[in-house]
Amino acid sequence: MTVRLNQTNIAVPQDWLEEPLLWFLRDHAGLRATRFGCGVGVCGACVVHVDRTAMRSCQVPVRDVLGRHVVTLEGLAAGQPDGLHPVQRAWIEAAVPQCGYCQSGQIMTAAAALIQGQPPAGVRAAMDQVMCRCGTQPRIARALARLLGEG
Amino acid sequence: MQRRTLLRAMASVSGLGLTAAAGCALLPPLPYRRAPTAQDAALWLTLESDGTIRLLLPRAEMGQGILATARALVAGEIGWPLERVVVDLPNTTRLPPTRATVGSDSIRDFAPLLIQAATDLRRQMANQGFRVGGPLPETGPIAGATAPDLVRDLVTGRATPFAGDVHLPGMVHATILPPPQLGLKPERVQDDDARRLPGVLGVVRLGHRLVLAAERRGQLDAARSRLHITWTGTPIPETAVADAVDIDRHLGMGPLDHTLRADPVSGPWDIDLRLDVPMAAHASLEPRTAVAQVHDGRAEVWTGSQDIGFVQAMVADALGLRSAQVRVQACRIGGGFGLKTVGTIERDAALAARALGRPVLLQPGRAEEFADAFHRPPSSHRIRARLGADGIAGWHHAVVSGPVIFTDAALTPLLRFATSFLADGGVSRGLELPYRSTAARMEARSVRLPVVTGPWRGLGAAPNGWAMETAIDALARHHRLDPLALRRTLLGQQQPRLLRVLEAAAAQADWQAYQATPTRALGLACGIYKAMTYVAVVAEVERTGASVHVTRLWAAQDCGRVFNPDQVRAQVEGCLAWCVGMALVENLSIANGSLSATSFADYPIPRLSDLPVMAVSLIDSTDQPGGAGEPAMVAGTAAITNAIARLTGDTVTRLPWRPTSRP
Numbered sequence: 168m169t170v171r172l173n174q175t176n177i178a179v180p181q182d183w184l185e186e187p188l189l190w191f192l193r194d195h196a197g198l199r200a201t202r203f204g205c206g207v208g209v210c211g212a213c214v215v216h217v218d219r220t221a222m223r224s225c226q227v228p229v230r231d232v233l234g235r236h237v238v239t240l241e242g243l244a245a246g247q248p249d250g251l252h253p254v255q256r257a258w259i260e261a262a263v264p265q266c267g268y269c270q271s272g273q274i275m276t277a278a279a280a281l282i283q284g285q286p287p288a289g290v291r292a293a294m295d296q297v298m299c300r301c302g303t304q305p306r307i308a309r310a311l312a313r314l315l316g317e318g
Numbered sequence: 319m320q321r322r323t324l325l326r327a328m329a330s331v332s333g334l335g336l337t338a339a340a341g342c343a344l345l346p347p348l349p350y351r352r353a354p355t356a357q358d359a360a361l362w363l364t365l366e367s368d369g370t371i372r373l374l375l376p377r378a379e380m381g382q383g384i385l386a387t388a389r390a391l392v393a394g395e396i397g398w399p400l401e402r403v404v405v406d407l408p409n410t411t412r413l414p415p416t417r418a419t420v421g422s423d424s425i426r427d428f429a430p431l432l433i434q435a436a437t438d439l440r441r442q443m444a445n446q447g448f449r450v451g452g453p454l455p456e457t458g459p460i461a462g463a464t465a466p467d468l469v470r471d472l473v474t475g476r477a478t479p480f481a482g483d484v485h486l487p488g489m490v491h492a493t494i495l496p497p498p499q500l501g502l503k504p505e506r507v508q509d510d511d512a513r514r515l516p517g518v519l520g521v522v523r524l525g526h527r528l529v530l531a532a533e534r535r536g537q538l539d540a541a542r543s544r545l546h547i548t549w550t551g552t553p554i555p556e557t558a559v560a561d562a563v564d565i566d567r568h569l570g571m572g573p574l575d576h577t578l579r580a581d582p583v584s585g586p587w588d589i590d591l592r593l594d595v596p597m598a599a600h601a602s603l604e605p606r607t608a609v610a611q612v613h614d615g616r617a618e619v620w621t622g623s624q625d626i627g628f629v630q631a632m633v634a635d636a637l638g639l640r641s642a643q644v645r646v647q648a649c650r651i652g653g654g655f656g657l658k659t660v661g662t663i664e665r666d667a668a669l670a671a672r673a674l675g676r677p678v679l680l681q682p683g684r685a686e687e688f689a690d691a692f693h694r695p696p697s698s699h700r701i702r703a704r705l706g707a708d709g710i711a712g713w714h715h716a717v718v719s720g721p722v723i724f725t726d727a728a729l730t731p732l733l734r735f736a737t738s739f740l741a742d743g744g745v746s747r748g749l750e751l752p753y754r755s756t757a758a759r760m761e762a763r764s765v766r767l768p769v770v771t772g773p774w775r776g777l778g779a780a781p782n783g784w785a786m787e788t789a790i791d792a793l794a795r796h797h798r799l800d801p802l803a804l805r806r807t808l809l810g811q812q813q814p815r816l817l818r819v820l821e822a823a824a825a826q827a828d829w830q831a832y833q834a835t836p837t838r839a840l841g842l843a844c845g846i847y848k849a850m851t852y853v854a855v856v857a858e859v860e861r862t863g864a865s866v867h868v869t870r871l872w873a874a875q876d877c878g879r880v881f882n883p884d885q886v887r888a889q890v891e892g893c894l895a896w897c898v899g900m901a902l903v904e905n906l907s908i909a910n911g912s913l914s915a916t917s918f919a920d921y922p923i924p925r926l927s928d929l930p931v932m933a934v935s936l937i938d939s940t941d942q943p944g945g946a947g948e949p950a951m952v953a954g955t956a957a958i959t960n961a962i963a964r965l966t967g968d969t970v971t972r973l974p975w976r977p978t979s980r981p
Contacts, residue, residue, distance in 0.1 A: 182516070186536035194535065195511060200482045202652075204603045205684040206539075209918045212603055239473035255473045259466055262884055265381030268480065268652030269471040269603045274473060274547025295926045298918055300603050300653045301381050302895025304929040306888070 172196060172240025179229055181264040189213045189224040199267040199273045200240035204298065214279075215239050221251045221293065224277055238267035240244060247317050249268060253314060254278045261310040265301035273297050273307060275312030277314070333629040346730045347631035348455035349659070350415040356373055361413060361532040363392065364437050369448060371396070371403045371439070374414035375432065377424045378624045379407065380651035380658075381892075382947050383885040383922035384424045386465035391881060392463055395436035395536075396443065397451015399464040402651045407479075407648040407957035410630045410641075418625035418659055419774055420773065422945025424572035426850060429881065429943055444619030457940055463882035464564075479650035481607040484620045486677040488783030489609070490519060491535040492670055494663075494682050495518075495528035495547070496689035499911035501768055502549035512544040521545065522670045531678065538683070554768040555910030562765050563591065563718045565698035574716055574761040574777035578749050581757040583712045585702065589792045591821060593699040594972045595781040597906040598899075599915060601923050604652020611677035611784055612637065617644045621664050628728070644668075655838055656773035657691055660727040685916040688772040692727045692915075693906055695720025695767065697745075697781045705797060709754030709808055715789075716781060718763045719745045725772030734766065747950055748779025750847050751786065752816055753808035769913070775896055776951030779796035779847055784951030784959070784973070786899070787843035791960040792969045800958065802829055802854050813936075815844070815876050819854040820844045822874035822935055827856035834964065835863045841961025851877040852946030855894065855953040857960035858930075864977040866965070868958055871932045887934040888945040894932055897954025899924045901962075902974050 168179045172190075183191050192198045192215065200209070203225055204212030208226040214215075215224045216238040244252045254277045264270045276297050278292040290311060300306070354376070364372040373392055393400045393510075408416075417427075433454065440450045454460060471477035497503065507528065509520040518541040522942045530545070532538050561567070568574060617637055619806040623629050648658040651658055660783040666708045667680035675904045682690060713793045717750035721920070722744025724737040742764040749760045762778075794804040802824050809817045824830075824842065832840050837860060844854035858870040859976035871894050880886050903922050915921035959970035 173891060184532060190534060190536045193487075197485075198475070199478040200483075200974060202480075202604070203535075203681065206683065207917050207919070208497055210603060210684075240473075244474065251470075251474065255470075258473045259469050261765070262464055262466075262469060262888065264469055264472045264889060265383075266604070266651060266653045267381065267477070267603075290440075291926060298603060298923060299937065300601055300655070302892035302924075302929070304895060304924070304926045305891050305932045308927060308929075308931070311600055 168233055170229070170234070171236040173238055176303065179233065184230045185228050187225050188215070188227040188237070189227050191229045192224060198239050202271055204269065204272070208238060208244050211276055212272040214275040214297065215281055217243055219279065219282050221276050223252050227282065240314055241276065243308060252278055256282065257310040257314050260313070261306045263303050263306040265303055265308055270297045273299065277311065281314060305317070321386040330367040332710060346733060347628065347629040347635045349728065350626055351417055351420055353362065353427055353656050354416055356431055356434060358416065359435040362432060363435050365439060365443060369402060371398060373403055373405045374408055374412060376408045376413045376650055377428060378648055379421035379653065379898055380419070380624070380654040382889060383465070383882060386468055387425070387463050387882045387885060389465070390460050390463040391416065391432055391454065392436045394454040394460045395433050395595040396440045405649065408625055408626065409645060409647040411645050418628065420624055420656065420659060421848065422949065425881065425943045426945055440803055445468065452786040457879070457938060458882050460881045474637065480604060481620050481622045482604070482650050482679065482681055483607055484609040484649070486609065486611060489677040489679055489760060489782040490531050490533055490674060491538060492529050492531040492667070492678050492680045493538050494666060494680070494686050494690055495521065495530055495542070496686055496771045497549050499553040500908070500913070501554045501911070504547055504549040505550045506548040508546040512541040515540055515544065519674060522673045524666055524669045527666055529666055529680065531670060531839055533652060548625035549969065552767060554908070559597065559908055561696045561698055562767050563696050563720065565700045565716055568920065569700060569716055570970045572878045573764040574718065576746060576762050578746060579758045581759055583714045583757050583759045586704065587702040587712065587768050588704045588796045590702045591789055591969065591971055593788060594643060595697045595784065597696045597769070597771065597972060598694040598904040599664055599818060599906050599921055600653070600655045600657035600689060600691065601918070602653025602655060606658055606663040606691065607680045607681040607685065608667040609677065609679045609955040610662040610664065612668055612672040615639065615643060617668050619644065619646045619664050620649055620669060621646065622649045622658060623661065623664065624651065624654045624659045628659070629664045632661035632665045636665045636669055637672065640646070655775045657779070659773060660725065662727060666717050673802055684918070688913055688915045688921065692725055692772040695722060695737065695771035699785040701785055703789055706756060708756055709852055710751070710758070713742055713751055713758040715749060715760045715786065717745065717749065717785070719778065720767040720771035721764050722771070722773055722777050726766065726770045744773055744777040747777045748782040748845065748847065752788070754810050764788070768876060775893070776948040779948070780900065780955065782947050783845045783958050784955040787845065787953065787956030788959060788969060791841070791956070791963060795963070797935050799935045805844065815852040815881055816844055816846055818875050819874040820939060820979060822937065823854035823856045823872050825898050826872040826874065826933055826935060827858070829856060835966070839961050839964040841957045841964060843953040847949035847952050848945065851946065853876065853949045853950035853953050855950060855957040857954070857957040857961045859958060859965060866902070866962055866975070869928050870930050871954070873932065873954070874935045874937065875946070875949060876937040877941065877944035877946050877949065878935050878939055879943040880938045881943070883936055883938070886936055886946040890950045891932050892936045893948065893950030894954045895924050895929055896951060897945040897958060898928055900955045900973060901958040904973050
């Protein structure tokens with residue numbers, strides 16, 4: 168039983184199968200960029216990619232991702248020459264983060280929508296489901312505009 | 319852990335908490351309030367032999383960028399490469415107690431001292447033969463303050479800076495179990511069923527507080543559903559909180575306890591408004607989180623706290639240790655906003671760690687966080703005002719609110735009694751009228767509530783500023799005056815800095831030439847925060863059917879010398895996002911004896927599509943630097959509701975605005 172995690176196959180111990188993917192990532196695999204915000208799939212802080220689709224890892228048991236490819240923020244830039252995915256680069260240029268806690272979910276959600284070729288309205292609709300309390304949305308909007316070739 | 323061990327542990331802990339703790343300290347733990355001095359600042363910078371400068375500033379980092387700004391200040395003043403100034407988050411071992419990171423005062427109160435310490439270090443380094451440069455320019459942004467390297471660490475996941483990212487060997491996960499209704503206390507706790515689940519350690523009882531622990535975080539939800547807890551007490555009536563602050567009931571009993579100005583005032587009034595602000599949550603994406611381990615008579619705590627000194631005092635008091643035996647390491651805060659100023663969760667984590675004999679990571683789930691955290695108090699205002707030939711001829715603002723600075727979360731019952739005679743400066747913050755007036759009365763009362771309330775971004779200045787600026791617009795409407803023109807007249811020459819930001823915001827929005835339509839209008843508001851920062855906001859609001867949408871926001875702010883304009887703008891944007899929430903969305907109500915919010919689904923906060931393009935202009939000056947984290951809270955909300963009032967013709971008297979809300 169394995170899961171492909173950021174390009175590497177890792178074994179899933181039997182007793183982790185029913186645990187939420189979020190805690191498997193954080194506490195078993197030691198990947199702590201994916202964060203807990205609400206535990207009920209509403210806030211988006213825990214979004215990761217499963218086979219290139221955004222999923223809320225607090226709602227997904229590890230069993231459901233066996234044999235699939237999970238990408239977290241740590242693995243998003245794999246293969247990029249400067250170690251940054253275009254979304255991450257846009258986030259740096261727009262100086263988006265304040266506290267930073269929700270930003271992994273923001274970036275992973277934006278990246279998934281772009282990877283899937285969503286139109287601008289679809290990208291924004293996806294981002295509307297990711298909460299930020301610091302109020303970084305105006306800068307997220309700026310970064311998205313640049314990524315969507317509008318700015 | 320064996321059941322027997324756990325029971326023993328529970329026995330050793332139950333009844334502890336404040337009662338037992340009271341015996342081991344003469345004074346209850348209190349937050350440290352003294353302002354920093356040059357002597358303190360001498361400890362903030364350390365030069366290593368290879369020329370690395372270590373910066374340890376006793377400030378919490380919660381996204382306001384204080385560490386990045388501080389690093390750039392030191393590098394700039396010494397003329398030293400940014401990458402050779404290494405910033406560490408503070409802990410209680412390496413620095414003496416310092417005031418909490420609250421009130422938007424880090425730059426105002428710490429930056430001048432830090433710059434002076436850097437000047438001294440530059441001299442010392444020059445003497446040692448280092449080729450230093452500097453000093454900082456007198457005006458303009460400082461180099462390196464935007465810190466793309468630190469942003470990069472956050473957006474790539476290289477940084478794991480939060481308390482929940484701490485991982486200790488043998489660590490267990492825990493949450494708290496708040497009562498299902500406000501005002502209840504646990505009586506019988508049966509956790510046998512839950513402990514039959516693999517990994518579940520059971521409930522640790524800390525006086526009236528309950529902590530549920532398991533080997534893995536994911537096991538807590540299943541464990542909770544198998545607990546049998548009986549609660550005692552009387553749930554509070556639905557209207558208890560609103561009734562408790564009802565301004566007219568209080569005014570009917572006579573003057574309020576605390577007056578800021580007490581000129582005799584009397585009618586007739588041009589306007590007489592009753593204005594109500596509900597409770598609101600902080601709703602940081604990171605719940606309060608602490609990791610604690612207790613061994614050999616010492617405790618170590620990791621926490622994203624705005625006040626690690628107070629955490630240290632509370633943990634020491636609860637465990638019966640001396641302060642020196644408790645080490646608190648600051649972590650980056652995943653959103654503070656005033657909530658993370660009291661060491662409740664840290665104390666629970668430390669007591670649970672001792673009881674279980676294991677390190678504990680305590681992080682409430684979202685529902686538990688809504689139920690257990692303290693909140694912005696509701697406040698109820700009455701404002702009566704009359705214009706005269708020479709400004710405001712009569713102004714009476716009376717406010718009743720739940721506690722802010724004297725929050726129940728931080729005070730023992732004795733202190734609650736003692737502080738009941740003092741004015742809660744958090745309640746009356748921002749109650750001063752900046753406009754020319756010949757007679758004014760401002761009075762405030764803080765009342766204890768059956769829910770715990772405390773500081774929330776901007777403290778009383780957020781609701782007071784909203785109420786005041788709503789009344790000024792109502793005055794303008796009453797006299798058919800332009801709101802900008804009226805404010806100009808009322809400010810005259812007495813508040814030049816406020817007038818300047820008002821003109822700047824109005825100019826940005828092209829206030830004079832703006833063509834309002836039946837569905838689109840501008841509103842404006844302005845204010846002063848803590849006599850240090852001046853801010854004005856113009857909002858454009860559009861009405862579609864029964865709902866409204868904020869389509870543009872323009873802000874102008876004068877917070878004196880600005881070192882890091884991009885970060886100051888980010889703070890203003892953050893405040894404006896909160897103002898949109900305050901104006902249109904946020905309402906933490908009580909239903910069936912408990913708080914209505916259990917998740918972000920029933921406590922919505924502004925989303926991407928709720929927030930407009932924001933233009934923030936800063937007036938840079940050589941004036942003493944002020945604060946930026948809260949000031950725009952005094953103006954943004956009223957700018958929005960004043961725009962709504964211009965659309966509907968009705969003053970918005972109750973937050974959040976609802977299509978049905980009519981005066």
